Amino acid sequence: MSTHTQPTAAASGSFAESLTMAQKEALQCAVAKIVAFGAQVGVSVEELIQMLQSGLTVGELLQYLASRAGEVA
Numbered sequence: 001m002s003t004h005t006q007p008t009a010a011a012s013g014s015f016a017e018s019l020t021m022a023q024k025e026a027l028q029c030a031v032a033k034i035v036a037f038g039a040q041v042g043v044s045v046e047e048l049i050q051m052l053q054s055g056l057t058v059g060e061l062l063q064y065l066a067s068r069a070g071e072v073a
Contacts, residue, residue: 034048034058034061034062034065035048037065037069038065040069041065041068041069041071042068043065043068048061051064
């Protein structure tokens with residue numbers, strides 16, 4: 001694992017430990033749907049991660065993907 005991803009992994013690890021099993025499942029489902037939506041509009045998982053790491057909020061990311069969906073349609 002690169003040093004670039006370690007702080008994020010460490011932070012998400014402590015966050016994930018505080019979630020219930022139902023919350024973890026809901027989060028995994030939501031992430032899978034965002035990844036699938038990104039793929040539909042031509043945005044890779046790596047690009048999604050890069051956008052979030054650069055400071056885009058999840059809401060902003062969804063707005064971006066929705067705008068891309070309008071371009072694809």
